[in-house]
Amino acid sequence: MATRRIERTQESRRLLVAAAAELFAEKGYRQTSFIDIADRAGISRGSIPWHFGNKLGLLEAVVDDQLQAVLTGFAPPDGERPGDPLDQVMGFIRLPVTRLFIPLLAEAVEVDSPIREHYARLHAALRQGVQAWIPAGALPAETTPEAFAVVLVGAVIGVHAQWRIAPEAVDLDTVYATIRALLPASLGKT
Template structure:
């Protein structure tokens, strides 16, 4: 009996995380209510504070869960086609979770945003995941792996935002080819 209760609790938590992630991606954090999340998940809205404490606790759980997904993808051999940093970061654009990150970016840049610190942590983890794959010796003299990582992740965030707004105007394969041509040997 206890095992079944634990399974139901975990299932409820997973349904709430999934519903919240989808709604935060569609509507943003501030525009999404407990009622919206509960209806989408098919679970009582009282379950949200029981599982997560409050809305910010739910957002933290969503970001942690989705970040884990991204980092697991980066760590897997298939995650970046060849393990190449460019392929990994460009592959990130196509992940469904990336829409969530882009939607929340607009809110996270506000100084008083309740998600700003969490988003900074997300960016740090993304940079660390990419940085781990950049051999310092492949970079031009005077270029640091840290600065290159920031540039690469930032470029992809910008490309992704443009692609989400006007997918017909952004050819992701052409962008990948162009970035690859601009990269130093050993990175492209």
């Protein structure tokens, strides 16, 4: 019986995080209410504070869930070379829920932001994924893997923001091909 209760609790939490992620992306964090989230998840709104404490706790769970999705996407099977992080990241930014990352990024840059650490971990995971993808000797001598990862991740984040703000002005396929063309030949598609 206890196992079934634990399973229901975990499923409720998962449904609430998924509903919140969708709604935060669609309506924005501030405009989304507990009622909206509960209705979308099909769960009592009293479950939200029980699971997360408050709306901010739920937001942190959403960001952590997305961070885990990124980390899982970058984790290759044991002994294998990581997949192409540019393919992974460009696919990831097309997901509707990543629209949420644009307004939250503005909040995360504030020193006292409760989601600052979550974003720092997300960006670190992206940089580590890029660095793991770089074969030894693939970069020009004056370029470190760390600096290259910062530049590539920064470019993709900037492209994502521009595309979300003005999708009619940014062709993601063309931008992806351009980024790919600018990469050193030794970093060609894996």
